[in-house]
Amino acid sequence: MANKQNGSSEHDSIRLRPSRLAREEIVPVKARDRNIRWLPFTAIWFTMTAQMGVFALGASMAEAMPTMEAILAVIIANVAMIFVLVPIGDIGIEHGINFAGYLRVPFGLKGSYLPLALRAMAGIAWFGIQTYLGATAIEEVTTTFFDFSAVYLWYGIFGALQIAIVAAGLETIKKVVNVAAPALGVLSIVLLYIMFSEGSFEEFFDNKVVDPQPFIVGVVSNLSYWATVAINLPDFTRNVKASPSSRFMKRNKHSIIAQLIGVPLGMLFFTVVGMAGFVFTGESNPVLAIAALVGGAFLLLALGVVILAQLSTNITANLFASAYAANAIGSPKISYSAGAVITGVLGLLTFPWLLLEFFLTYLPVVGAALAPIAGIMIADYYLVRKRLIRVPEIFDPRSGYNYWRGVNPASFIAWIIGAVAGIALLDYSFIVALPLGFGVYYLLMRLWINKQYEQPEITGDQKQLLATSNGKDWEVVMEK
Numbered sequence: 001m002a003n004k005q006n007g008s009s010e011h012d013s014i015r016l017r018p019s020r021l022a023r024e025e026i027v028p029v030k031a032r033d034r035n036i037r038w039l040p041f042t043a044i045w046f047t048m049t050a051q052m053g054v055f056a057l058g059a060s061m062a063e064a065m066p067t068m069e070a071i072l073a074v075i076i077a078n079v080a081m082i083f084v085l086v087p088i089g090d091i092g093i094e095h096g097i098n099f100a101g102y103l104r105v106p107f108g109l110k111g112s113y114l115p116l117a118l119r120a121m122a123g124i125a126w127f128g129i130q131t132y133l134g135a136t137a138i139e140e141v142t143t144t145f146f147d148f149s150a151v152y153l154w155y156g157i158f159g160a161l162q163i164a165i166v167a168a169g170l171e172t173i174k175k176v177v178n179v180a181a182p183a184l185g186v187l188s189i190v191l192l193y194i195m196f197s198e199g200s201f202e203e204f205f206d207n208k209v210v211d212p213q214p215f216i217v218g219v220v221s222n223l224s225y226w227a228t229v230a231i232n233l234p235d236f237t238r239n240v241k242a243s244p245s246s247r248f249m250k251r252n253k254h255s256i257i258a259q260l261i262g263v264p265l266g267m268l269f270f271t272v273v274g275m276a277g278f279v280f281t282g283e284s285n286p287v288l289a290i291a292a293l294v295g296g297a298f299l300l301l302a303l304g305v306v307i308l309a310q311l312s313t314n315i316t317a318n319l320f321a322s323a324y325a326a327n328a329i330g331s332p333k334i335s336y337s338a339g340a341v342i343t344g345v346l347g348l349l350t351f352p353w354l355l356l357e358f359f360l361t362y363l364p365v366v367g368a369a370l371a372p373i374a375g376i377m378i379a380d381y382y383l384v385r386k387r388l389i390r391v392p393e394i395f396d397p398r399s400g401y402n403y404w405r406g407v408n409p410a411s412f413i414a415w416i417i418g419a420v421a422g423i424a425l426l427d428y429s430f431i432v433a434l435p436l437g438f439g440v441y442y443l444l445m446r447l448w449i450n451k452q453y454e455q456p457e458i459t460g461d462q463k464q465l466l467a468t469s470n471g472k473d474w475e476v477v478m479e480k
Contacts, residue, residue, distance in 0.1 A: 013475040014392045021109065022395045023331050025324060028096035028467070028474040029238045036240045038257040044236065044316075045262025048229065049270050050184040051313035052133040052306060053126065055286035057225060058274020060359045063284060064213035067205045067275060073218030074271050078264040081223055084230050084434070085263065087378050089255045092234030093242045094468045095389055099232035100328040104394045106380035106441070110406025113329045115231075115373050115415070120325035120343055122228045122366055127318040127347035129355055131159045134310030136287045137303045144291070144299060156348065162311060163344035166319045167337040184309035187302055188273045194293050199280045207279045213360060216427055221360050222267065223430040224367025231373050232321055244471035251468055285356075319344055367430035368422025372415045372437025379442040380411075384450075388457035388465040391474045400454050410444035 016022040036044075061070040091102050099119070103112035135155035142148045196204070237255050245251045277289030287306060294302050319340060326339030334342065355362050381387060393399030403409070414437045422433030450458055457465050467474055 013477060014395075015477050015479055016395055017479050018332060019395075020331055021104075021397060022478065023327070024478050025327065025336070026098060026101040026395075027476045027478055028101075028391060029092075030096065030473040031242065031244070031468065034096070034239055034241050036254070038254040041236070041240055041254060041258035042262045045258060046185065046266045047312060048317050049262070049266030050188070050309055051130065051270070051317075052286050052310055053130055053313070054225075054267060054270040055274035055277065055289075056129075056133070056284070056356065056359060057221065057363075058271035058276075059278040059284045059286060059289070060274075061218050061221070061271065062207055062275040062278040063210045064360060065209060065215060065218055067207045067279070069215055070218055070275060071268070071272065073215060074222055074268050075264060077219045077222030078226075078267045081226050081230070082259050082263055084374055084378070085226070085233055085259050086252060086256055087382065088230060088374060089233045089237035089240075089259075090248070090252055090387070091377070091381055092237030093240060093252055093255060094387055094466060095391055096238050096467065096474060097389075097391060097394070098235045098238055098324075100324065101391075101394050102234055102377070102381075102389075104401050105385070105389055106376050106408060107411045108403045108406050108408040109394075109397060109399070109401055111403070111408055111411065114412075116325045116329055118369060118373075119228060119232055120322040120329075122370060123318040123322035123325070124343050124347040125350050125352070125355065125366075126228065127159075127162075127314055127322065127344065128350035128352035130310050130314040130318060131155060131162065131348065132352040132356070133285075133287055134158050134307050134314070136285060137290075137306040137310070140287060140291045141300060141303050158307070158310075159344060159348045162315050162319060163341055165311070166315045166323055166344070167340040183305045184312075187305045188270060191273060191290065191293060191302075192276060195276045195280045199276075204276055204279050207275075214427060217360055217364070220367060220428060220430050221363040222271075224363040224371075225267075226263075227367045227370035227374070227430065228321075229317060231370055231377065235321065235324070242468045244468055246466070246469040319347070322347075361426070364426050364429040365423065368426065368433045369419050371422060371430045371433035372418025375418060375434040375437030375439075376411050376414055376441045379438045380445070383442050384445045385455075385457050387469075388462050390457060390465060391467075392476065395476070400456070403449070403453055408449060410441055410449045413444060414438075414441035 061073065065073070091097065100112065100116055103115055107115060132155055135151055135158050138154040138158060139149060139151040142150070240254050243250050243253060249256065274286055277286055278284055281289045281292040283289040283292055287303070290302050290306065291299060322343035323336055323340035326334055326343050327336045330339070390399070393401055417440050418433040418437035421436050422429035425432050456462060464470070
């Protein structure tokens with residue numbers, strides 16, 4: 001399946017025939033094609049934080065804890081999250097491979113399908129939530145201006161529109177994203193101005209808590225909010241400009257700057273908007289809070305921006321990633337476009353209005369399920385392999401990454417232990433599940449798997465297996 005051309009160097013040209021393991025989407029991105037610098041990458045992060053889901057998180061936190069505690073929880077969690085995001089992002093920076101491709105290394109060529117499916121399921125649930133919030137915005141417009149109510153009809157139509165955009169491909173998605181996030185940012189500033197003009201800072205900071213929750217719940221909910229994006233971050237960073245260097249900070253400069261700015265500041269700004277909306281209007285649904293704050297023609301404009309922003313976030317952070325996961329699992333029978341349709345339809349069947357009622361419970365559950373995967377990825381990449389990956393072998397069914405019948409038992413044992421502990425200690429889910437996944441995986445690999453299955457990059461000096469650090473690309477080419 002994978003044939004080296006002209007010599008035996010690890011970075012010689014490798015030609016692949018399309019197959020279940022080899023698709024154009026997984027081929028490593030070359031350095032010359034990585035053109036996203038820190039400013040556009042920061043904008044991408046603001047795009048992902050500029051969403052009604054973050055407003056809803058802020059409103060839920062305002063219900064559960066005093067304002068200053070909620071703000072502190074947001075800051076602590078999102079600064080801490082950078083120490084998960086940046087290390088995982090180096091997988092894409094160093095080797096140019098995506099999430100689906102890398103998962104084959106710690107989980108096995110077949111074992112990778114289950115965490116991919118779980119990531120897709122989380123994205124599917126988020127797709128349903130964001131679509132429902134967008135549908136409620138359409139509902140608010142039609143009931144206010146036309147006295148016509150049909151929220152579930154709008155839910156179906158809005159969902160179908162998003163599915164069509166994602167199925168059309170990345171260029172169509174980019175056109176929507178470039179307009180939506182800046183518009184929601186401007187709207188948020190206007191909303192804050194209106195709220196604090198009519199209310200006061202004293203009222204905002206003297207918020208009366210409706211459903212008291214421990215401080216740690218706010219921290220864990222914020223950490224868990226990014227659990228889905230954290231594990232598939234190589235999908236983004238493989239397109240980020242990287243400096244050829246063995247020094248981590250230099251190699252990841254654009255990635256680090258973007259996340260230092262975009263993650264904590266973006267989340268803080270938009271959760272504060274959600275908090276203020278709840279404090280000043282009593283509405284936990286951010287769409288209803290906006291409707292309570294503005295009226296007339298401006299209401300139509302504001303809700304139009306909300307609809308556009310939901311469209312933007314949903315197609316990039318949720319449906320796009322889920323479509324690729326479905327494509328990776330079902331290839332070659334399931335194309336990317338078919339994956340978009342399948343995952344989109346499933347997302348519409350998740351009953352998101354029920355998930356929103358238990359938002360601060362739902363998020364830690366997602367964190368418990370996905371955080372061990374992040375821990376396994378970090379342990380495998382940095383401690384087990386020291387960033388060395390035999391990239392050509394992720395496409396080869398006879399490779400050492402096949403483990404036991406295509407599955408690495410260590411990763412699944414670590415995942416199950418981390419997830420069960422996270423569910424059992426739900427208030428602490430993410431901060432329990434990630435280190436458990438990390439530690440159990442590392443011990444099992446060192447004491448068991450490494451002795452059973454040959455892994456040349458683990459047992460010998462294989463520095464030639466680094467790509468960006470050596471100023472090289474993985475020369476993998478798909479045959480037409």
